[in-house]
Amino acid sequence: MPSPINLNLNYENPIKIAEGIYWVGFCDEESGLHCNPYLIVDGDEAVVIDGGSRPDFPTVMTKILKTGTDPSDIRALIYHHYDPDLCGSVSDYEDIIERDDLRIMSTLENNFFIRHYGPSSALVDIAEYNDRFTFSSGRTLAFIRTPYAHSAGSFITYDELSGVVFTSDLFGSYGREWELFIIFDDLCKNCTPSDPCPHDKPYCPMDDILTFHKMIMPSGKALRHAAKQILGTPAGMAAPQHGSVIPVEGDFRTIGSRLLSLADVGIDRIVKEEGDT
Template sequence: MINTLNLNLNYDDPIKIAEDIYWVGFYDEETGLHCNPYLIVDGDEAVVIDGGSRPDFPTVMTKILKTGTDPSSIRGLIYHHYDPDLCGSVSDYEDIIERDDLRIMSALENNFFIRHYGPSASLVDIAEFNDRFTFKSGRVLEFIRTPYAHSAGSFITFDELSGVAFTSDLFGSYGRQWDLFIGIDDACRTCEKLDACPQSRTYCPIVDILTFHQMIMPSGKALRHAIQQILKTPAGMVAPQHGSVIPVEQDFRAIGARLMDLKGVGIDRIITDEGDAR
């Protein structure tokens, strides 16, 4: 496993987060919503996960090229939902990859909307392949459904070989203070005073994660179901599409437990009981 913490990272380059897996995102210092496309390379094949917006595409593709990956080796584009920060550049990828057998993969519920970005290739419903993508080597990416977290067709991708779960918005965050990797210590994992740090720290990444889920997820029920699906996997690392990678299993499972108990998520912040609006 790559030592991902306490590194002097150059965000102008692709960054390896696990063996043959790269962050190829854009570090935008002007926004608190950092987007994280990922590249998986398996021999002479590759897959891009949540490829990014159209304005970010030149940066993302430059980083893909810096890994030594030939665009024509990209067999699949995986989109966990249909937002423009994931899918806006889908036509740009097609223009550069130039493969007749390129798969643009998402859930059927997402494909209804992804088609409006104008892809020329056929959109593939992941159900057609039993929620799996298999490389020629036999390496398997498993697609795990997380409906309404935050779209009806949301899912995550679990790479069985590396143990990395690509979790889309789940485990994501919004915040002006950003690093690609975050870690928390024992005191933070069990802290009950997140609003006033007992260690007098000026920044708590857990607060940003919890607040993001309260704002983005539709309801506590949808969030709990989605987190349950992730915690059932043997994942050792989670790589969200927003925020920071959480490379230590103990850390993301501790944060997952907090998300399971999170109150005031989505509509639950506005309506406490059916028909009871605040």
């Protein structure tokens, strides 16, 4: 059953998910892999998180403009890893933002690859800023490393003001049934997904999340370390780059605990070490 939080949402417009934070993504009903760029606005300053692919750029930038944000207000583009669904439009952003001091922020390991998208702005290693970005108001974004989840330089971003953690591929999902917000009922939180559903539900979002992590994350060890980093924050909402926003803290922490114990992740599905069953 759709959550009431999804009623009357117009996906043609930006959608505010928290204080100063907007989803500016593209709702593609034909795709199972939904990508979620986010805009954070603080006064007359803004940053874009995981800005999106080049084909999606006109849609994303139109939504940014609809928030009332002038492109020249965007001080930084933050990229959690280097895949084209995040970084493909970086040059398009530069062309419209037109700031000499625009920063493209990621980790050193990611910047080795982001440079191949042809950006002209400074590629900044987040370590140079002590893994933080601070607006003029004092609002702070904390960057938390999640190596090999799924790239060597992967990290996530925690907004200390809103309590939103931007989790990149972590806590994401793949599935043709999609809504921007997802809320789990008690029957689904600890259920073992199976076909058919033991509760006679037509769709299992938990299965989509767990299967996505098995396919995308390279190993259970990398996933467990990353999940611990996220669960170690005081976040109340998870905003992944794929799938749906998880607005209820209890839900996202339940999912986190399931990821900690998830078996057969990545290479672990294929190669068994001696002694493994």
